[in-house]
Amino acid sequence: MASRTAISCGIARRLSSGYGFATRSMSSWWTDVEPAAKDPILGVTEAFLADTHPDKVNVGVGAYRDDDGKPVVLECVREAERRIAGSENMEYLPMGGSVKMVDETLKLAYGENSEFIKEKRIAAVQALSGTGACRLFAEFQKRFQPDSQIYIPIPTWSNHHNIWRDAQVPQRTFHYYHAETRGLDFASLMDDVKNAPNGSFFMLHACAHNPTGVDPTEEQWREISYQFKVKNHFAFFDMAYQGFASGDPERDAKAIRIFLEDGHLIGCAQSYAKNMGLYGQRVGCLSILCEDELQAVAVKSQLQQIARPMYSNPPVHGALVVSTILSDPTLKNLWLKEVKGMADRIIGMRTKLRENLENLGSPLPWEHVTKQIGMFCYSGMTPEQVDRLTNEYHIYMTRNGRISMAGVTTGNVGYLAKAIHEVTKSS
């Protein structure tokens, strides 16, 4: 029991006299609160950090590492921060965030010369990275399309389920990953699109699907877009890896551009966590394409109404970094170069990992390692095999067998391949 003499200001003395209510004997309101399960993704890094083994490898969370396994702060970001430091005005941003940042961000998704931007038809607000953008949309969907559901691919980033659940939007799933080929289950995906009630809401990964790395081809995207038109479905794109997938942001936005060409009024979540390395700054954008400027103004005002009781207005620093970089042609070019560098390194590691596994004489096919795209490789390993990797080899990844290629280096790819071979060779 706390010593009352430790409490300053004489409060303890005042309290101990004439104090009839003994709160100490009262139990907590919270004794029935269960310890929550660890987040399946973020819990992996926690476990990795706690491990002292010298050969430990973290291929868990999707944060980029250089070939020395070190986190990277992009040069364009350092330069932007140098320019900002000492002169940053820390006043509140408007509820919708930094207009400058949002304008530059829309160009990335919709195109530098997008007619929709010119016609002011896009309702857009700064959001707390991709998570925040998705959550704002989910809340908006709940409020203005209360009878709707959200179709989510199987599998998807685990937090997607949490986001729409907490926004109280019922979820359905659609086929996506084909385990046998470790590729896209296109036929079943199209069936699900056709069988969903007209006007259903779908959440699509714009590029570099997380966790599988399996993306539709351009042709497949066109077919999906066509079917969406037939069914009058709503397409919500989560684009967390623009630039990171192929190395070229324009190419990575292809799916979105196809949908826009076909006349869809899409929603889109964008994140700068990975492609600008601004993970901890929580910078992103939610946009919704509307019929006209008037509608865009109305929708934006409603998005702000959702942000206000959640956090009032978004953080200024990360937005300032983004707008400083994107509005300066030299810095923007540097950024494009650095993004390509990151994407290229990952593509290189995919090649090495596959080569190593094949050279070890693995009986299993590993073509998918180089076919899949983006930060993640869906290895096809079972949870039990993953557990063996962790317990016997100190290799950390999520139990769905997802390998974050960003964590693979020239230094550890051999060890990783050997370990994977060991736990899979008898399957």
Added chain:
Amino acid sequence: MASVSVFANISQAPEDPILGVTVAYNKDSSPHKLNLGVGAYRTEEGKPLVLDVVRRAEKLLVSDISLKKEYLPITGLADFNKSSAKLILGSDSPAIQENRVATVQCLSGTGSLRVGAEFLKKHYNQHTIYIPSPTWGNHPKIFMMAGLSVKTYRYYDPATRGLDFEGLQQDLSAATSGSIVLLHACAHNPTGVDPTLDQWEHIRKLMRSKGLLPFFDSAYQGFASGSLDADAQSVRMFVADGGECLAAQSYAKNMGLYGERIGALSIVLTSADVARKVESQLKLVIRPMYSSPPIHGASIVATILNDREMYHDWTVELKAMADRIISMRKQLYDAMCAKGTPGDWSHIIKQIGMFTFTGLNPEQVAFMTSEYHVYMTSDGRISMAGLSSSKVTHLSDAMHAAVTRV
């Protein structure tokens, strides 16, 4: 080839009443305009202020190339959380020493309140929260969006322009046992009316006897009286009796970090075991909202709070801001007295913190805006932080005209 939007029937949301004031102010081209709307500190020159100690912290951060920008843990920056809890609860707080406090970094005061409210909705057996009347305009929305039912308790007495202590006690006595009660830790927004320490003690006894759960909103620690400890007394009283409570902290005003969105939610529990479980559940609220909080503001605050010299320098700058506001109160009060404006204007110097609840009605406010280009919220609240010595005459002229002609 535009399709028909599924959101075609959406109507435009009304302007936020507080932030809308600044929007209107910005549109006004009069050289005499005065913005007394949103509660952001202004210097004597009417300029925003970035604290010197904040600039120093920024320099340290930008020159430290070892610092990365990776994801913070869901609960935020650990150093920041520890220091924030100490700031509000006291560095020698037994609750902290006994590991009974679960602290999570959140997006300023708003974010801390929302995360706390969502947690209560999920895990607490009472879903009604009592908020004072009046209160900050965003409070009801925050709690309603979290799914809590919102009731009010009497707080402000227009007749005295002070605390309706009788009404407050009656309403809290009538509250269902176990209900949540929102308390402004100091510098009540919008009225500037705070209970005395004796009144706080009565409130504490009453609330504990009814098992009412205190949820403190501390947005002005250090800003009200100029002393960080004095401004935290209300919270510390409740923690000292060994009971449980929630406290939302904001660094927007007292460190001038408005746009960085930096704050903390602390929940004081009766045991370390419960605190651990509660922290794990708070993560489940945060993850689907924004995954993890923004790093920049947290790094600045942690740098300052954990450096003896910088902490001291901060307290000096903070006191200077508080003192300037107290001086503005005095000047405005003196001006009203000198003018002989009808009415008792002593509430201007009795009220505390950034705001003064003038007692002016919406018609008078509208008059002041259209005739004198004075911008304020229609409830008669003025932000003293937006006033400077050179503008006192203009404001007192406007108030005098409003009182005598409207």
